[in-house]
Structure formats: structure tokens, C-alpha cells
Amino acid sequence: MTRVSRFGEPAEDELPDDIRAIYEANLKKVGFVPNVFRAYARRPEHFRAFMAYHDVLMKGPSNLTRAEREAIVVAVSSENRCQYCMTAHGAALRILGKDPILAEQIANNWRTAELTPRLRAILTFASRVNEPGFAASDEEIAALHAQGFSDDDVWDIAAIAAFFGFSNRMAGLMDMRPNPEFYGMGR
Amino acid sequence: MTRVSRFGEPAEDELPDDIRAIYEANLKKVGFVPNVFRAYARRPEHFRAFMAYHDVLMKGPSNLTRAEREAIVVAVSSENRCQYCMTAHGAALRILGKDPILAEQIANNWRTAELTPRLRAILTFASRVNEPGFAASDEEIAALHAQGFSDDDVWDIAAIAAFFGFSNRMAGLMDMRPNPEFYGMGR
């Protein structure tokens, strides 16, 4: 069996109760425990901080739909060539976006995907944030305002893009492997 | 007066109690509220998630000293040219590391700073993690083991480097300005 992470995973009977509960909720909902949980469980304090921030960004209040947020994750993870995130969030985008062909186009190359103008603006800025040494100019923020995005929308796009740049690097550190179940989901 | 962030900051009487308490603790301890708190306070849920994760990485249990952790932040923030983090964490490194000349060398260019072999190994790997598309090979992890770092040490170096790549981009998004007090601290 393929490894979960190069650093292994804790035995199930060593899991803290709150993490065990998350395992069980995943088993009930999707039938398996995504390897990101199993890999982070090695360090419970890191697990909790990562998942809390993830949930603020991906499930918290925002004008961005959940599919738009997943599209950001897939586009950035593709630019960063993150094997785990492209696979796991590719599945999420296929399901939440209800357009598996578009999801695959975004995974291949968001620039040549058949995007709405709104999603193109979102991914264009997400990709800017992903650049090394990113610092926004007043002009590019004004351009986003002119396209209808509020300050908080801009914040949300950037925070998701930048947080997954962090997450992509952690997956690259661990050689985190995608669960095989992800590949067929939402096709 | 220079702006805190291009997105402004909440009025003090609108602050949630937990965030107000952090402001007050900072005023008592260092005499001012670092702008990173004032900028994130606009989004309390983001503030809490960011600070919780920050504290796990920078104050939680680890074999890395607090000065080593700040050295990672300064080296990565310098590679990413983050105005806020170079200034604020530059001050922290001067104080915690007790060697202001070395701190400035690391801010200028960690590669040509006069580092111990241990700190050179730490910053070399932190810089690798900061590269776009980072994915560690088994060989480079083995090389770190051979230099005396455990799996958790490697995790800690990478997590700090990658988290501040995220933080640098958020500061670049907001045009977060360093408080003037930072420049003279620890000289």
C-alpha cells in the first residue's frame, strides 16, 4: 500500500478524541479518511491549527461560492504542481462545481480554460498572489474593485491562494499521497 | 500618518474582547500594537486562525530555538521581499538572537551571512521550501537526518518557512506597513 506521508501516521488508538471524531465523520460522509488528516494527525496541535484555518477560508462566510474557492485551490495547486491537492481538491471542484470538464481544464491550465469573466478575474488574481515576492499595487486592487469585488472579496481570494501555497509546500514536504478514491469522484 | 493596511483597521470600540485583550497585552509588553494585529482585526475569524497557527509554530514545543525560528522567518521574508515581516521579525531576531549584526546579515542575504553549520542547514532547507513547486526528495530528507535533524525538526523548519510564505503574501496584499518602533528595537 502506498504511504500516506513520508513521516508516517499515528496508530488509530493513539488519536486524541477530537481528531478521532473527525476521522469518523469523514468515514461516514465520504467513506474514507483523506490522507491530509492522517498525515497531520502526527502533530495534533498542527492538525488543529491547520484545519481551523482551512475551515475559516473554505467554509466560512464569504461572497465567494464554495466552488469558486475550490477553483482557486485547484488553480494554485496546479501552478505549484502539488500532487495531493490537485487530486483531492480536483475531486471537490468536480463535485461542488458540477462541471467536471471545466474542473479538469482548470487543473490543466486555468489560463486556457473556458471560464466566466468573474472566475477568470478571480483566478488571475489568485495566480498573482501565488507569485514569489507578491505585493499588490493600488492599481491592481482598484481594477478588482472595478470588476465588482469588495475589499473582503479580494482578501478572500488572496488568503485562499496564499494559504494553499503553504499547504502545497507541506504536502510536498511530506510526499503526501492522494487516496485512490479521489481519482474517480465526481467524474 | 502612514496607513496600517490598505484595507484600514476597525475602530477600537468595535474590537471583540479577545482581540482587545491582545492589543492591551502588546501595549503593556512592547508599548505599541504591531500593525499585523490591527490589520487582521478587520476579520476577527481570520485574526484568530492566523494567530493560533502562528503561536503553534513560533511558541509551541520544538527542538528549534525561538531565535532559530525567527531566523527562518527573516530569511524567507527577505527572499520574498516582505517589507512588514523583514522589519517586525528583523527586530524579533535581533532581540532573541542577541546578535544584531548577524540578524542584519541574515536579512541582507542568509547565504553570505556568518552562520553556524546548524543554522546554515536550517536556512538552506527553509529556502528550498520557499521555492515555487517545492517537493522534497527522499535524498534531501536523508541528508537532513544525517545532519542531526529529526522528522519533527524538518517538519518545523518547513512549516515555519511555508507559513511565512503565506503571511508574506497577506502582508503584500494589504500593503501592511511596519510600525516605526520596530526599526530601532534591539540595535
Add this chain to the structure above:
Amino acid sequence: MTRVSRFGEPAEDELPDDIRAIYEANLKKVGFVPNVFRAYARRPEHFRAFMAYHDVLMKGPSNLTRAEREAIVVAVSSENRCQYCMTAHGAALRILGKDPILAEQIANNWRTAELTPRLRAILTFASRVNEPGFAASDEEIAALHAQGFSDDDVWDIAAIAAFFGFSNRMAGLMDMRPNPEFYGMGR
């Protein structure tokens, strides 16, 4: 309906007989005419030269299996972010390689895919050829010999990688769109 290419396609009754025969063979074999044929049919002399060279490389005698050749195409097309080739040759690799999960891993990032040592050596060299300004050193050719590849094997890897760098750019020129049928094939 999505366009085939930004330059359009000829009416079917204007097709030369040899190209019409290729359309019909495709309809019979896979049920549709891949858009690469429809796009190149605008310039019959280019169509013929492209397909002749393609067939020498992808179907001619070689020690590389057809799945290995498709893996080269997918890896290079992914590095070049070619929407059409990742989709069309991704389908071919899933079918010929009989391992759709591995095919997706190669499309995501061949470097972190679970490759045999032989396929890793092939894709490592294909990626080298794809670099701008590629010129092989005697040392890297000797290293390939030491891994069991003959001069003609090395030629074949390089020729497929370089030819698809050309093909990727032609698809990028035309904004060649993948036929929707490709997405589900071989899953």
C-alpha cells in the same frame, strides 16, 4: 458549441480525399474526429507533414512501448500546460498504460508520480529536452547508456519530447480545444 480552433476548420465537402479517409477511420475507431485533425485540415500540406512525423514517432519501430511514448507526451505537455494535448494524450495514456491513476499522476506532476525507475529515467530526460536552450552533455548521454538506453532509445525520447514541444505551441497558437469525449475515456 466550443470552437475547434481559433482559425476554424474546412467544410467537410472541401476535404481532400486522403484527409477525408482519416476522418472516417477515426469515426469508425473512436466515434469522433479529434480536433487536431479538424484544425490541421485547414492546411492540407501541413496536415500531412504533421501526421506523417507524428506516426513515425508514436507508431514507428522503437524500443519504447506505446505507453512510454504517451507518458512522454503527457509529461511534456503538462510542463508546457497544453490544454489540448494533456486532454487527448491523457486519454491515450490511460488506455494504453492501463493505469488511469498513474496517468493522472503524470499529468499532475511526473516528478511526484509513482514511476518505475525506467519510466523515471525516460521522463527525466524528456523534461531536460523540453528546457529552453537544451544541449546534452556527453556525461548525461553516458548516464542514460548506463541505465540501459541505446543511442536510438535516447533519440526517440528526445524526438518525442521535442516534437510535442512544437505540437504544444501549435495547439497554443490555435487555441485548439479538446473534444469533450476525451475527458471520460479510459477512466
Add this chain to the structure above:
Amino acid sequence: MTRVSRFGEPAEDELPDDIRAIYEANLKKVGFVPNVFRAYARRPEHFRAFMAYHDVLMKGPSNLTRAEREAIVVAVSSENRCQYCMTAHGAALRILGKDPILAEQIANNWRTAELTPRLRAILTFASRVNEPGFAASDEEIAALHAQGFSDDDVWDIAAIAAFFGFSNRMAGLMDMRPNPEFYGMGR
């Protein structure tokens, strides 16, 4: 004597008749057999496919003059630093373009060569095509139309640029050496 290619060349008495005829035509016309023929002759099927495509692009019907086509080859080969193509096509450009100083300027750096607006537009687009990950936007195609280029002209510029990106890599693979005769031709 300098090698033709690191993979050698076939003995003359092993050449297929069609390839031998090409050797003889070259001897008659320019007094020597360019090494590209001698290197490709090792693989007759590759030789035929390469030369057929080459002739469609460089000698077939097109609104681009033969000198303009050679200028594309020299500019792209210079960006790719291809020793063989810069030398052989540099000679061709000096002869066909009848301006050896301009030919050398293009070989040095087409951006600072003293070009007509038409040739500057052609080489600017050729250089774009040569970029890794090239995909044209509708805007840049429209800009070429506005400068007087038809869809087929744009195709021809791109096809020549991209094909020689392939050819440059094959020469880099083989360490193909320029015949010494090329250096003085057309000065």
C-alpha cells in the same frame, strides 16, 4: 576532424537511394553535404519526415518571403542558443536576405537589430511562440491582424518558430556540429 553528431553517421554505401540523391544534390549545389542530412541519415524514416516538414515550412507557398522565414529561424535559434542552426541558417539568411550585417544583428539579438516594422512584428511573435507554455490570446492575434497579417501568415510564423524549437533541441541532443563551410558563406 570534428564529429558530425555524437551518434555518428551511416557509411555512404548504406544510404537509401532517396537520401543518397539528396546528398548528391547538395554536393552539386553548395559543394558539401550539410551535417543535418548526415546526422539524420542514421534514421531514414526520421530523415524523411523531418525534411518533408522542413520543406513545407521553408519552401512551400506562403506570404512570408524566404528571407523572412530564415530570419525567424535565426532569431529563434539564437534565443535557444543552437550552435548548428545559428551557423547554417545564419549563412542562409546572409545569402537570401542580401544584407549580411542585418543577418548578424539578428543572430546577435533581434530586439536591437535595425528591422523594418514588418520584420519586427514577425520576430516579436516568433519569439512569443518560442516561450515555454506559449498560448496565444485573442488580443495578440487581433493585434497581428491589425498589422496586416492573415490567419495563414500567423500560422506560418508560429509553425516555423515552433518547428525550429524542435529542430534546435534535436541538434542539441546530437551535438550536431556546423560544417566549416557555413562560416564564410554570404559574407
Add this chain to the structure above:
Amino acid sequence: MTRVSRFGEPAEDELPDDIRAIYEANLKKVGFVPNVFRAYARRPEHFRAFMAYHDVLMKGPSNLTRAEREAIVVAVSSENRCQYCMTAHGAALRILGKDPILAEQIANNWRTAELTPRLRAILTFASRVNEPGFAASDEEIAALHAQGFSDDDVWDIAAIAAFFGFSNRMAGLMDMRPNPEFYGMGR
């Protein structure tokens, strides 16, 4: 004691008289001999040529103030990560510019420093000159004229930026170490 340069320095009694006089002038004026003099003194002819050109650029007649010239040096040396020049010229900029916070901002990242429009224009062009393969277009020179810079102003910006690109590389060659006195000057 930290080395001056990896190539050492001449004994004081071997110094030519003109160089000894420069040592003494520095001791009188700033209390120490900057290591750039001690390192170059190994090659007196190089010392003289370097210092003569340096003085034309940094002290000769020009519409650029001495603080503006030092800002160019700090910005370019920061882009080139030159440990010696960031430290020595950082001190000079703090003193001549009389704004140590701004000086540190420029050392961190001139793009996000709080610059006047004039200094932003100067550093923007200096950074352009520092790019590999720099060649100015007529358009960018015209834009500088429109911002109020004469041909000689443009020459001065470029000459300082390019000369310190040379100087940065010489310091990088020698591993030239900053004198510890520089760190505290002008704070």
C-alpha cells in the same frame, strides 16, 4: 577576526603612498578603513581604476543628489543581495538621506518603500538597468524625459546602477565582509 576578503589584504607597509594616503584620510574621517579599500589594495592598479570611476559617479557633477545616488546603490545591491554593499552603502544612505527608516525600507524592498515620485522613477529605471540583457527602448527613455529627467540624468542613473552591478559581483567574488562599524552608523 572576520576576514576582509577571501584573497587577503596587503601588509600596511607594502602600500603605495597614494593608497596609504586614502587609508589615512578614512581613519581621520570615519575612524576606520572600509574593507573595500583593504581588499582592492591587493591590486593597486585595480584599486585606482575602481576608485576613480566610483568618484566620478558618486561625487562628480550630476543633477542627482548624493542621497539619490546612494539610494540607487542600495536598491541595486539589495536586488543583487550584496552583503558588503547593502551594509556599507546602507550606512551612507542613512547618513546622507537623513531618513534611516526610509533607508531601511529601500534596503528591504524599494518597490514597497514610501518613496517620492521622483525617487520611485529613479529606482524603477535603476532596477531595469540591473536586469540581465538590459537594452532600453526609445519609449522608456521618452517616458523618463516626460518625468523631467535629461539625457545626462538618465545616463547617471544607469551608470551608477550598472557600475554597482559590477561592484556587487566583485564583492561576491572576494566574499568581502562589511566592517562592523557600518551596522550602527546613522541609526
Add this chain to the structure above:
Amino acid sequence: MTRVSRFGEPAEDELPDDIRAIYEANLKKVGFVPNVFRAYARRPEHFRAFMAYHDVLMKGPSNLTRAEREAIVVAVSSENRCQYCMTAHGAALRILGKDPILAEQIANNWRTAELTPRLRAILTFASRVNEPGFAASDEEIAALHAQGFSDDDVWDIAAIAAFFGFSNRMAGLMDMRPNPEFYGMGR
């Protein structure tokens, strides 16, 4: 007539006597005044500093032959795509090196030129120096020592490479045009 430099040149009767003497010496020796003199003559103090340093590097005492020094200039100027220096120093290298084919190979791509091991070591290090952010490691200096180069030899290679990186940028600033006489010299 093609311009000398975008900033023009002084009238001959305005030239200072020392610069006029250099013009006359050039006319006598090579039959024309290279445009680098005519362009720099606009700023006599810069002219003198530039030429003095140039002569220390290119004509002063050194273990490097004059042809080796010109090879460094051509290789670096080619990497920096400097139209003027490739042309003027290309002519110098053809004449001093007495091997016009090798000179052209170095101008095309020194990496694939047919170099002696000594010249390959020289140009490899010159190219390293030309990289942005160059700082030599102790290991690479030791490797040069092991190949027979002294500290002063290493200094000379680096100083020539870095000085011409400066000179290339000045030529790129001025759009300095090569005199047509250079193209045919030494063929």
C-alpha cells in the same frame, strides 16, 4: 547614417585634447573611431574613467592572454545579448585568437563551442560571475585553484566578466550601434 548612440556625440571641434588624440590613434591604427569612443566622448570624465579601467583589465599585466580576455568579453556579451560588444569584441577575438570559427562558436554559445579545457574553465567561471546575485563559494574558488588558476587569475576572469556586464548595460542604455567596419574584420 545609423546613429552612434541615442544620446548623440560631441562635435569633433569640442573634443578635449586627450580624447581627440585617442580618436586620431584609432584612425591611424584601424581606420575608424569605434563608436564606444564617440558615444562616451559626450561625458569626458566618464570617458576617461571607463577607458582607464578598460585598459587595466584588457591590456594590463595578467596571466590571461589577450585572446582569453576577449573570449570572456564575447561570452558574457553574448549572454547579455549586447549588440555593440558582440560585434566589436567579436572582431577583436577573431583577430587576437586567430581562429575565426572558434570566435563565432563562442559568440553563438560558448557552452557548445569546441574549447580547450583551460578556456572552458575560464568561460564557465565568467558565466557564473555574470549571474544575478553572484557570490562565490569557497568550494568553487578551490576548484579553480585545482585547475591551475591563481587568486589573481580568478580575480582577472571575474573582473573582466563583471566589468563587461556593466559595459553591456551602458551600451544597452545608449543603443550604441556597432561601426559597420567591425563585421568583416578578421574573417
